[in-house]
């Protein structure tokens with residue numbers, strides 16, 4: 001089983017790097033993890049709507065190039081479906097049973113993602129209506145992926 005997490009830009013904060021390293025280590029007993037950082041575009045201070053759309057289209061193209069045709073695709077978006085952790089775990093389990101060898105997760109950059117890429121999702125997943133910074137979102141997501149595997153393993157980690 002392979003897990004791919006596709007994100008935009010380099011992770012900067014030390015505390016987030018440390019958190020990611022911890023959960024990478026924990027997840028390694030369940031899956032091979034690949035963290036992919038695509039290049040982000042510079043966002044000018046007073047960018048127009050058209051400029052912003054161009055930025056997310058360019059970043060979106062870089063993301064799409066990293067998605068495999070057989071990947072089970074989970075895209076994170078505020079307006080997506082909100083699931084209890086047990087249900088999230090079950091959906092990932094079902095995707096694996098259906099023969100998807102790779103579970104791919106996508107987090108947008110600071111301006112988000114295009115509607116076109118969101119349409120490709122097998123699961124458009126929301127972590128609630130609050131906007132989380134995209135770099136922090138990585139840590140929240142990897143913890144929930146780890147939790148999903150621990151639920152499948154029947155571990156008391158998830159109470």
Ligand SMILES: C[S@@+](CC[C@H](N)C(=O)[O-])C[C@H]1O[C@@H](n2cnc3c(N)ncnc32)[C@H](O)[C@@H]1O
Pocket residue numbers: 075076077078106107108109110111112113125126127128129130131132133134137
């Ligand atoms: C700073 S947010 C982008 C905000 C942008 N205005 C939007 O509405 O998408 C960057 C990325 O983090 C992820 N994200 C942030 N908050 C989220 C939430 N509550 N649920 C799911 N994904 C979230 C999404 O992938 C989003 O594209």
